[in-house]
Amino acid sequence: MQEKPKAVALISGGLDSMLAAKIMQQQGVHVEGINFYTGFCVEGHTHAIRKKDKAKPKRNNALWVAEQLGIKLHIIDIIEEYKRIVINPQHGYGANLNPCLDCKIFMVGKAKEWVAENGFDFIITGEVIGQRPMSQRKDTMPVIARESGADDRLLRPLCARNLPPTLPEREGWVDRDRLYGFSGRSRKPQIAMAKKLGIEDYAQPAGGCCFLTDQSYSRKLADLWQARGERDYELDDIMLLKIGRHIRPRPNFKMIVAREEGESRFLQGYKKSFVHMLPVSHRGPLVLIDGDPGEQDLLLAARLAARYCQGRDAEQVEISIVRDKNQEQVSVAPFPAHEIPEEWLI
Amino acid sequence: METLDARQLLCPLPVIRVQDRVKTMQPGETLEVTCTDPGTRHDIPAWCRIHGHRIINCWDENTEIVFRLEVGA
Numbered sequence: 001m002q003e004k005p006k007a008v009a010l011i012s013g014g015l016d017s018m019l020a021a022k023i024m025q026q027q028g029v030h031v032e033g034i035n036f037y038t039g040f041c042v043e044g045h046t047h048a049i050r051k052k053d054k055a056k057p058k059r060n061n062a063l064w065v066a067e068q069l070g071i072k073l074h075i076i077d078i079i080e081e082y083k084r085i086v087i088n089p090q091h092g093y094g095a096n097l098n099p100c101l102d103c104k105i106f107m108v109g110k111a112k113e114w115v116a117e118n119g120f121d122f123i124i125t126g127e128v129i130g131q132r133p134m135s136q137r138k139d140t141m142p143v144i145a146r147e148s149g150a151d152d153r154l155l156r157p158l159c160a161r162n163l164p165p166t167l168p169e170r171e172g173w174v175d176r177d178r179l180y181g182f183s184g185r186s187r188k189p190q191i192a193m194a195k196k197l198g199i200e201d202y203a204q205p206a207g208g209c210c211f212l213t214d215q216s217y218s219r220k221l222a223d224l225w226q227a228r229g230e231r232d233y234e235l236d237d238i239m240l241l242k243i244g245r246h247i248r249p250r251p252n253f254k255m256i257v258a259r260e261e262g263e264s265r266f267l268q269g270y271k272k273s274f275v276h277m278l279p280v281s282h283r284g285p286l287v288l289i290d291g292d293p294g295e296q297d298l299l300l301a302a303r304l305a306a307r308y309c310q311g312r313d314a315e316q317v318e319i320s321i322v323r324d325k326n327q328e329q330v331s332v333a334p335f336p337a338h339e340i341p342e343e344w345l346i
Numbered sequence: 347m348e349t350l351d352a353r354q355l356l357c358p359l360p361v362i363r364v365q366d367r368v369k370t371m372q373p374g375e376t377l378e379v380t381c382t383d384p385g386t387r388h389d390i391p392a393w394c395r396i397h398g399h400r401i402i403n404c405w406d407e408n409t410e411i412v413f414r415l416e417v418g419a
Contacts, residue, residue, distance in 0.1 A: 037358055060358050060385065063392045072396055077362050239356070269354050 005173035006030045006120040007155070008111055011073060012209055013061025015190050015202040016126030016158060021069050022197055023157040024124055027174050031124070033073040034114055035062040036107050038082045039238050040211045061203040068199070078110065079235055086212065087231045091143075096218035098210060100135040101143065108148035115153070122153040122168045128190075129159045129183040138162070158182045158190070211242060220246050223346045227251060227291065236270070240288075243267065246346040247304060253291030254346065255301055257308050260285075271322070277305050280329065281318035284309020298323075299332060306334035350379045353410065357385035361393050364415075368399065373419045376402065381411045390415075 009021040011033035021031050066073035085106050089099030104127075111123045127136050127144075135144070141163065145154045152167040155174065160166070161181030169176040182189045194202060211217040220241040225231045227248070240256055243263050248254040258264035264286045267276075275289040275298070287305045289298070298321055306317035316331045350367050352360035360381045367377060379390065390413050391401050398418035405412055 035358075037362060041358075059388045059392070060361065063358075063361070063389055063396065066396050067392055073393070075358050075362050075365060075393075077359070 004028060004030045005122070005168065006032075007122050007124050007168070008115055008118075008120050009033050009071075009124045010107060010111055010126070011035050011062045011065055012126070013063075013065055013203050014126070014209065015187075015194055015199075015204065016128060016131070018065045018069065018126070018199065018202060019190060019193055019197070020124050020126040020157045021065075021071065022199075023179065024174065025069065025071075027178060029174060031069070031071050032120075033062065033066045033069075033071050034111055035073055035075045036078045036082075036110065037075060038103075038210070039079045039235050040086075042209050042211055065202075074114070076110065076114075078106075081110075082106070083233065086233075094133065094213065096213055096215050097221055098212040098218070100132065100213075101140055103210075104135040104144050105147045108144055108150050108154060112148060112150045112153070121173065122155055122166070123150050124155050124157055126158060127156045129162050131185060155179075211238075217241055220346050223248060223254070227254065236273075240270065240290075244285075244288075245308070247340075247344050248346055249300055249304065249344050250293075250297055253289055253293040253297055253301070255304060256288040256290060257305065258285035258287070275321070275323045277302060277319050277321045279306060279309035279311060279317055280320045281316075282306075282309045282311030282314065284311070284317075299330065300335075302330050302332045303335040304340070306332050307337055307340070309334075312337070347376045347378055347414075350377060352379055352386070353382045355381070356383050357389050360386050361389050364390060364393065365397075368397075368417055371417045373417050375417050377415050377417065379413045379415070380407075381413070382409060384411070386411055386413070 007024050007029050009017060009031050011017045024031050063073055085099050085102045089102040091101040094100050108123060115123060129136060129138050129141065145151055155166045155168050156163065158180050159182050160176065160179035162183055165176055168174045224237060243266055245257040245259055246254055247257065258267050267286050267288055270288055275293065277287045285308055289301055293301060302319040302321065305319055309317060311317040312334045315333060317334055318329055318331050320327060320329050348371065350363060352363050360383060364379055371377065394401050394415055400416045400418060402414045402416055
């Protein structure tokens with residue numbers, strides 16, 4: 001190979017992929033980053049929406065990592081294609097609705113396409129054997145390489161010494177002796193390496209970077225599929241699952257109740273697409289109604305909406321209901337908090 | 347000058363929309379992007395720096411954030 005070898009790194013915004021890219025740069029490889037947007041990414045959204053998170057940095061960590069490394073980052077929208085991974089994962093789900101193994105195979109496969117289109121030589125990831133229970137195991141790592149089609153053009157610099165040599169190693173594009181043999185769940189080796197490389201600031205998202213690993217979120221998605229009688233979704237559906245309190249008092253409708261001002265403001269953008277209600281006699285949250293509620297359902301929803309406003313202890317609360325551009329006002333007794341069945345809360 | 351409406355989109359979608367539009371433009375051309383996600387204040391300038399584009403100006407219009415950028419070589 002005459003020119004510098006070129007690698008594309010899957011950059012999540014976390015420490016491991018940052019280190020993997022850095023190791024390659026140190027070996028003289030030209031590295032560019034690729035980051036996939038599935039719609040389920042935790043990245044920034046809730047911080048951008050929720051008022052109480054206003055103080056948290058709103059940076060996109062993948063972009064931030066790329067800038068620290070001095071590499072280009074290509075962010076790819078895979079929302080539509082990703083649906084089949086979430087809806088029908090060939091390797092099944094993890095503890096929640098997280099199709100981690102299928103997800104990794106899909107992303108590495110997309111990276112392989114990108115490599116071919118852009119004249120790059122190989123793919124790197126920050127995977128470490130044993131780091132994650134589903135996708136980062138010694139027996140699943142070859143599955144990812146094989147089923148993605150990347151085969152031996154997939155290099156994992158942090159644990160390469162525990163795996164057979166890949167094409168970049170055999171061809172001498174990278175020096176295997178300067179790769180690493182990390183394994184297990186411990187983060188200590190990565191943290192020590194970061195320190196050695198002078199990397200002090202990095203994201204450490206608790207529970208990973210995908211909402212599908214979150215139990216509460218997965219429950220809401222399963223409820224959505226059950227209520228609609230089909231396993232499908234649109235981007236707005238999965239965005240709304242990240243926001244507010246979700247209550248399903250009846251099978252034919254659910255309520256999305258903003259928990260604070262930032263969420264209310266965000267839900268305002270969806271008002272036109274939903275029946276919605278707002279307390280008028282007291283301060284309270286905007287509530288969207290998803291589904292097909294009847295008259296009695298709306299009165300029940302209004303009582304529940306009243307329970308979440310500042311008039312929760314009042315005898316009556318005035319609630320404005322907007323449906324098909326028609327606005328009406330009802331006076332209801334707030335639903336007593338202790339009478340809300342637990343199974344209504346999704 | 348080209349314009350791009352990225353209102354009501356949460357990051358990284360505004361960045362992806364900018365990225366996709368800039369691919370169709372020539373060096374020296376300008377793009378004005380309107381956003382509502384406060385995260386764009388960081389992300390769009392960061393994306394521009396990484397890819398060699400220049401933020402000419404950025405200002406607020408009520409709840410909207412407007413960026414004017416020049417496509418780099």
